[in-house]
Amino acid sequence: MTITITAFAAALDQGAGMARDMRVRWALEEVGQPYEARLVPWEKFKEEAHIARNPFGQIPTYEERDLTLFESGAIVWHIAERFPGLLPKDADARARALMWMFAALSTVEPPIVDREIVEYAEDGKSWQGERYAMVDERIRGRLNQLSARFGDGEWLDGAFSAADIIMVHVLRRLEGTDILQEYPNLAAYVARAKERPAYKRAFAAQLAAWENTR
Template sequence: MSKPVITAFDWVPWFAKGLVRDLRVRWALEEVGQGYDVRYLPQGTQKRPAHRALQPFGQVPTYEEEGLALFESGAIVLYIAETHGGLLPADRGGRARAIEWMFAALNTVEPPIMDYAIATLFEADQPWSKPRLPAIVARISERLDELSRRLGENQWLDGSFSAGDLLMIAVLRQLKGTPMAAMHDNLAAYAARGEARPAFQRALAAQLAGFTAKPPPEYAFLDQPPAKQGELA
């Protein structure tokens, strides 16, 4: 059987490295021991018809395997978990709860975190961004409080490590570098346990190694963090 093929970018801005959603798929594949190939896309080509035929919203990742083509990282991770052992419990109830946490990560915890990224990165120069921040931070804080209470002193969300933990930790990692990342010791330790897994380390190294292209000229200013930009100026 041929290896599945995923798509990823060959360059992203400094703040997206280690966070682009193909990492979630790479991590799942590494956890189940499934090899894969990567088709790298230069920035901009994800919006062209050839890629939109696979991903109608012009994003990454996509996943292709023997005539099957999938998009949306959560759906791909669920497919991997369902077709390989190790990411979903064997019993029906445990499996359902793991999937429940997958949905919670993507539908409940991630949306306000993405709002924060939009307000502080993608639309930071817009007049509405700064006034929105207190409300966004309040929503994130509420979700983190709730998640922290539910996790408690447990190692993982529901028994053994599952696809639910994989996606939840991937979502929480987006808060790195913000004050919210240190709000709850148990959540910080939870995310660190996920990042310490050998499968995550392999996936992260593979993603970072794939950023080999130079940025498009119009995005060159995003190739390095602001401090480094200043040093290079």
Template sequence: MITISAFRWVPPFAQGQVRDLRARWALEEAGVPYRTRLLEPGDQDKPEYRALQPFGQVPILEEDGQAIFESGAIVLHIGERSETLLPKDPAAKARAVQWLIAALNSVEPHVMNVAVLMFYEGQEWAKLRRQSATDFALHRLGSLAKALGDKPYLDGDRFTAGDLMMATVLRIEPELIVDERLKAYVERCTARPAFQRALAAQMGDFRDAA
């Protein structure tokens, strides 16, 4: 059975955001059972964990002696088992991969530039940085909204792994989602039963550790 690593506890503001949620969601969409390996504080820095995840992050997917890290790589790996996530048609599959990588490379860094400033509130440099970081993130999200247009999903009527990844990225900093098309898009993606099950599982682990 697949094992996904996750933190046993994180601060409340991070609950529902930790990136093992992406792996859980993909597994729920694919209908693949899994279990979690919950890390206690400090476990991510132990040599045996760093041998599998050099940066001490979550998630890791472990199965049959193989370990994969990075949420994007894990979602793509799971997607090979699920036509919901990665269509069999080569062109449609390429577009799904394209949007997944766009979420991680073209959107997430700019969203995170805004999100991380919360850790430095009160510092002058952070005050000076916030407006430019926000403006650039909004510009990038405006481009995304234009590409989405009136379609239900990024590739039209069909939800794919690209939507899964993009929706998780857009959830990071909700205040940036000012375009009504993007708001509706995130709501549409996260209303999926597979997302709701994945979120409930992650939050359940945090509640059990409280």
């Protein structure tokens, strides 16, 4: 059985691991599953061949036999259910792992993505500064709440799980700002995750993909 994912060719972040294929690569490295990466250049995201994989024209996608998935959250969850190593055995703890994945993607990430919209789509607008202030307040509101619940734990809910992959990668999107450093427990959480051998292998793989296609 071959697993094939799609990832950016010539990624805009120049191999910094910000694109969402990093989440899938990391999960596959954690469970020790080899995979092939089909590198898709940005200008082909909206073409029929890619839209057949993902109707929203985004990466990553995941193909295994005749199953094709999109949405990084769903792909990481599928990998975690399919191969051991990323989910606890207890049913309640598994439900909480999925809860934290939805929290990362539906509650924490949206204002962080909105900040990128302010940065790029609203660049040069008269209101850009005021919008930055508004969106940063929303981001800090979410991080205040996350930090308070996180406390001095190591991972989100006991042992490392698929949820930590998603949450850490969402928080990494703040790396171009100083915001995450205001929350020492969350900054330490991200740093702890980046020390994992599986993270390092995934990071190296997507960096190599950029170097080979730029």
